[in-house]
Amino acid sequence: MGMKLGLGLYRHMLKPEYYKFARQCGCTHLIIHLATYYDSDERVVTATDAKTNYGVSYANDPVWQLENLLKLKQEAASYGLEIYGIENFSPADWYDVLLDGPKRAEQMENLKCIIRNVGKAGIKAFGYNFSLAGVWGHQKKYAARGGAVSTCFDASLLDLNAPIPCGQVWNMTYAPSNGEFMAPVSSVELWDRLKRFLEEMLPVAEEAGVELALHPDDPPMPELRGTPRLVYRPELYQKLIDLVPSKANKLELCLGSLQEMQSDKPVYEYLEQYLTQGKISYVHFRNVRGKIPCYDEVFVDEGDIDMFRVLKQLKKNDFDGVLIPDHTPLITCNAPWHAGMAFALGYMRAAFQMIEKGLL
Numbered sequence: 001m002g003m004k005l006g007l008g009l010y011r012h013m014l015k016p017e018y019y020k021f022a023r024q025c026g027c028t029h030l031i032i033h034l035a036t037y038y039d040s041d042e043r044v045v046t047a048t049d050a051k052t053n054y055g056v057s058y059a060n061d062p063v064w065q066l067e068n069l070l071k072l073k074q075e076a077a078s079y080g081l082e083i084y085g086i087e088n089f090s091p092a093d094w095y096d097v098l099l100d101g102p103k104r105a106e107q108m109e110n111l112k113c114i115i116r117n118v119g120k121a122g123i124k125a126f127g128y129n130f131s132l133a134g135v136w137g138h139q140k141k142y143a144a145r146g147g148a149v150s151t152c153f154d155a156s157l158l159d160l161n162a163p164i165p166c167g168q169v170w171n172m173t174y175a176p177s178n179g180e181f182m183a184p185v186s187s188v189e190l191w192d193r194l195k196r197f198l199e200e201m202l203p204v205a206e207e208a209g210v211e212l213a214l215h216p217d218d219p220p221m222p223e224l225r226g227t228p229r230l231v232y233r234p235e236l237y238q239k240l241i242d243l244v245p246s247k248a249n250k251l252e253l254c255l256g257s258l259q260e261m262q263s264d265k266p267v268y269e270y271l272e273q274y275l276t277q278g279k280i281s282y283v284h285f286r287n288v289r290g291k292i293p294c295y296d297e298v299f300v301d302e303g304d305i306d307m308f309r310v311l312k313q314l315k316k317n318d319f320d321g322v323l324i325p326d327h328t329p330l331i332t333c334n335a336p337w338h339a340g341m342a343f344a345l346g347y348m349r350a351a352f353q354m355i356e357k358g359l360l
């Protein structure tokens with residue numbers, strides 16, 4: 001038992017060289033991301049704007065079939081790694097759940113199949129981000145220590161109302177544009193869509209033995225591109241917890257996003273609140289400097305969060321889920337993504353050992 005060290009791997013990384021990298025850095029667990037297929041590590045970290053998004057999303061991808069999930073699980077296991085969770089539905093599989101469109105019922109049935117398959121494959125967590133605008137508006141700057149390239153957000157540089165074209169959701173394309181834009185929706189209506197999703201999905205997840213873990217809004221702006229956001233303040237995470245009570249209703253706790261939020265109390269108090277309720281499925285362990293409307297993602301040891309204090313809290317509350325680095329600044333070398341991740345994992349591994357030895 002105890003906390004587990006993991007790495008998040010995108011779909012193009014699900015192969016031996018990345019499994020070896022994760023294991024060699026001390027990881028025992030993986031969170032995998034199947035919803036998008038990037039062609040390189042660079043694509044994963046490239047900033048987006050209103051003109052370029054994260055690419056095309058295809059419906060009914062065979063990647064979600066049970067045989068494939070079992071195969072991935074087995075492959076990772078052969079390198080000493082357990083797949084703990086999968087992150088994100090494909091936009092093409094659930095756009096009408098987000099938009100309350102005509103295909104909603106059909107798409108819900110497919111999502112239930114996916115969750116049942118995830119459970120049958122012995123994968124414990126399923127992360128999701130119930131968001132229309134998704135991850136959008138970031139810039140790349142030399143903002144981390146030593147001029148390392150990192151992901152930054154500055155609302156003053158953006159057209160915050162840039163409308164979302166029809167055929168796009170979560171900053172991905174699921175259908176060709178017809179020249180029109182996403183219909184306006186109120187915050188109350190979007191919360192209601194989330195509630196209906198959870199009311200239908202949580203019983204299925206409970207039966208399948210899967211935790212549904214919600215990632216908060218990134219960036220945590222109250223509104224973005226003319227759409228409301230759901231969890232953009234820490235107390236809204238509690239609203240999610242209370243929205244549909246279930247042991248499968250959990251948080252994909254992104255420390256970075258939480259710290260970026262405007263809030264009344266420091267991040268540690270909210271963390272304690274979620275931990276004492278046993279509501280954290282797994283943790284995105286990253287650091288940041290500044291808050292909405294302007295912040296820079298930075299190295300794990302140089303941001304506004306006292307990461308050791310967070311680890312002590314997790315330990316005190318007997319948290320036994322997985323921690324993954326999330327995005328990190330890129331280290332200037334021939335393998336910027338690998339170096340950034342190895343740095344974060346080394347820091348986390350050292351902290352874990354200090355905890356084991358009673359030094360933290």
Ligand SMILES: [Mn+2]
Pocket residue numbers: 215218254256257284326
């Ligand atoms: Mn995150």
